[in-house]
Amino acid sequence: MWLVVRAAITGLLILAGSEALRLSTIALVEVVLLIVALGSIETRRRGESVFLANLGVSPIVLTCFFAGPALVGEFVLRFWSTLLA
Amino acid sequence: MKPILTVECVAKSFGRRRVLSSASLRAVPSELRVLLGRNGSGKSTLLKIGAGWIAPDSGSIQFAGRAYLSVRLRDLAAKGLFYLPDHDLLSTAFTIRHQLEMIRRQFSGRNSAEAAGLLGIAAHLDKRPSELSGGERRRAELAALFVRRPLCLLADEPYRGVAPKDAEDLTKAFSSLAADGVAVVITGHEVQTLLDAAGHVTWCTSGTTYELGPPQVAIRNESFRRDYLGSWYRARAI
Numbered sequence: 001m002w003l004v005v006r007a008a009i010t011g012l013l014i015l016a017g018s019e020a021l022r023l024s025t026i027a028l029v030e031v032v033l034l035i036v037a038l039g040s041i042e043t044r045r046r047g048e049s050v051f052l053a054n055l056g057v058s059p060i061v062l063t064c065f066f067a068g069p070a071l072v073g074e075f076v077l078r079f080w081s082t083l084l085a
Numbered sequence: 086m087k088p089i090l091t092v093e094c095v096a097k098s099f100g101r102r103r104v105l106s107s108a109s110l111r112a113v114p115s116e117l118r119v120l121l122g123r124n125g126s127g128k129s130t131l132l133k134i135g136a137g138w139i140a141p142d143s144g145s146i147q148f149a150g151r152a153y154l155s156v157r158l159r160d161l162a163a164k165g166l167f168y169l170p171d172h173d174l175l176s177t178a179f180t181i182r183h184q185l186e187m188i189r190r191q192f193s194g195r196n197s198a199e200a201a202g203l204l205g206i207a208a209h210l211d212k213r214p215s216e217l218s219g220g221e222r223r224r225a226e227l228a229a230l231f232v233r234r235p236l237c238l239l240a241d242e243p244y245r246g247v248a249p250k251d252a253e254d255l256t257k258a259f260s261s262l263a264a265d266g267v268a269v270v271i272t273g274h275e276v277q278t279l280l281d282a283a284g285h286v287t288w289c290t291s292g293t294t295y296e297l298g299p300p301q302v303a304i305r306n307e308s309f310r311r312d313y314l315g316s317w318y319r320a321r322a323i
Binding site for chain 1: 158160162170184191
């Protein structure tokens with residue numbers, strides 16, 4: 001999900017002529033929050049909430065599940081853009 | 086035997102509509118209980134409250150010796166409760182095998198292939214739930230239950246959309262769980278199937294519940310026969 005959202009944001013930033021790979025800290029937090037929100041909506045849409053609750057999965061774990069890859073991806077992009085600069 | 090789950094005098098309103106005013110529910114180990122009632126009587130709401138899926142406005146819940154004013158399903162699930170909702174439980178995004186393995190790893194449960202074999206869905210393990218029929222999906226959900234081996238099962242209308250043969254197999258599976266010591270509570274409208282399987286009947290009506298006892302006693306209850314079973318069942322029962 002992070003890949004899709006980030007690709008869309010990168011495309012928009014390139015069209016706007018802004019720095020596409022390296023986001024500001026505030027923008028990075030907003031992207032991660034967006035990923036968590038979309039992930040939660042997708043979980044509900046698929047009707048997986050009861051299944052996850054039956055597994056004893058708390059919302060905090062679910063938030064980490066969605067936020068983790070997004071954070072790692074953003075830091076890799078930030079590191080990469082620093083190397084390129 | 087002492088109940089593992091006790092829902093005591095709960096009330097619940099949705100907006101201005103009061104669904105439950107003072108309803109109670111008990112789940113007793115090694116017993117299959119059925120919760121019967123007309124559409125909109127609050128059966129599903131009561132089951133959801135017992136499972137911790139929705140919070141009651143008042144009343145209390147006790148599970149495994151601990152009392153709660155408000156509790157979440159994830160907390161009760163960790164202590165041994167399993168809730169089958171009135172919609173599909175399993176995700177359409179993963180195969181049956183993947184989901185059974187998730188449950189096995191989380192709770193050190195039974196072998197998923199063995200559970201699937203018991204429920205007759207071994208050939209469908211690598212399919213997603215969306216590729217299965219309604220009856221097969223119910224079997225897959227029961228396989229999840231067999232992998233989990235819970236202390237208490239609350240199943241909301243598990244017989245919905247299944248053929249009589251599948252319903253018979255589901256009944257056998259629920260009876261087998263109860264025989265293994267699981268406290269089972271089921272709701273539904275398949276009166277004959279449910280009464281044949283049940284050891285105890287709870288009637289949910291007008292926002293409250295009545296413990297009617299074993300099915301043979303319940304069907305002699307005049308109010309239950311008049312207001313729920315109707316004349317068809319009266320004629321058949323007598």
